[in-house]
Amino acid sequence: MPLSPAGETATRVLITGASGFVGRRLARRLSVEGAGYEVLSLGGPGHADQGRVVDLTDAAATADVVAELRPDAIVHLAAFSSVGQGAGRPHEVWASNFDATRNLVEAASALEQPPRFVFASTAEVYGRGFNDGPRDEDAALAPASTYARSKVACEYMLTDLAASLDVVILRLFNHTGPGQGEAFVVPTLAAQLARLDPAVAGEVRVGNLEACRDFTDVEDMVDAYAAVLADPDGAAGVRIYNVGSGRTRSIQSVLDVLIRHHGGEVVVTQDPARMRASDVPVNPGVFDRFRGRYGWAPVRDFDATIAAIYDHERGRAQGASQGA
Structure with a gap:
């Protein structure tokens, strides 16, 4: 069946991590009436509210559900x-x-009609290679963390095991928005500020504020996924794309926007525990391949994204204090 939302038969899209930060947004986007998709949400253990639940590390269970x-x-x-x-x-x-x-890929490859496979990788695969300048998709990989090494291994594995599939690997640069967990830099800064009383001076503990990152609003990233699904290549093989805004900004500049939005006096303290040994000063990317293929570019103002994250965290903080 052609992968086109314009067709009479809906394209059945299985989203793993459907209860997650990006997954729930993508599921909502594709579920809009008339979009042409039937969304099959797959959550992990503990997320029974999000469609089917399966432990993907269980090969037999994964094969059965696929x-x-x-x-x-x-x-x-x-x-x-x-x-x-x-x-x-x-x-x-x-x-x-x-x-x-x-x-998951072995289960997909076993189907009579193998599905298209879109894999969320990361710009972290380039690691300290960013110190040599902007990275395009042909740049050498130099993963500097367990997470990045696992993603590089997945990319190689997909190349070897997914010969019958149309595979798109997206090397995603930093993306954020309201509801992202505090393990990530913008939400953790916003959450600390949101828990402070703007009328009283408070402290925020930070890592490396000089680091610069390519940030994109999560809804723009969802647009990127939607563009991939709407315009398939159709041929078996692996294609790799960088996806990001093309604009880097310092963590300091993000904190400045958050503090202005907070409106109170803030003491900023560097916390050695928040410094990452693998940090690179800046992570510039080259995004011509993805934009040329899919015509995608981010459209949302990132300062507005930062403010929305603060407002979300402020609401959470106030709700927590009222429930205490």
Whole structure:
């Protein structure tokens, strides 16, 4: 069946990690009436509210659910995605990222009509290579964390095991928005500020504020996934794309926007525990390949994204204080 939302038959899209930060947004986007998709949400243990539940590290269970659902496309978002937390939990990272991806792609390859496979990788695969300048998709890989190494391994594994599939690997640069976990830099800064009383001076503990990152609003990233699903290549093989805004900004500039939005006096204290040994000063990317293929570019103002994250965290903080 052609992967086109314009067709009479809906394209069946299986989203792993459907209960996650990106997954729930993508599921909502594709579920809009008239979009042409039937969304098959797959959550991990503990997320029974989000469609089917399966432990992707269980090969037999994964094969059974994929055979039952028979998707036309799979968007594989489920992962252990925190670089910092992953440093101390390598077994969990490798099981959640590599083992689960292998099980899923083997189950997909076994179907009579193999589905399209969209894999969420990361710009972290370039590691310290960013110190040599902007990275395009042909640049050498130099992963500097357990998380990044597991994603590189997945990319190689997909090249070897997914010969019958149309595979799109997206090397995603930093993306954020309201509701992202505090393991990530913008939400953790926003959450600390949101818990302070603007009328009283308070402290925020930070890592490396000089680091510069390519940030994109999460809804723009969802647009990127939607563009991939709407315009398939159709041929078996692996295609790799960088996806990001093309604009880097310092963590200091993000904190400045948050403090202005907070409106109170803030003491900023550097916390050695928040410094990452693998940090690179800046992570510039080259995004011509993806934009040329899919015509995508981010459209949302990132200062507005930062403010929205603060407002979300402020609401959470106020709700927590009222419930105490």
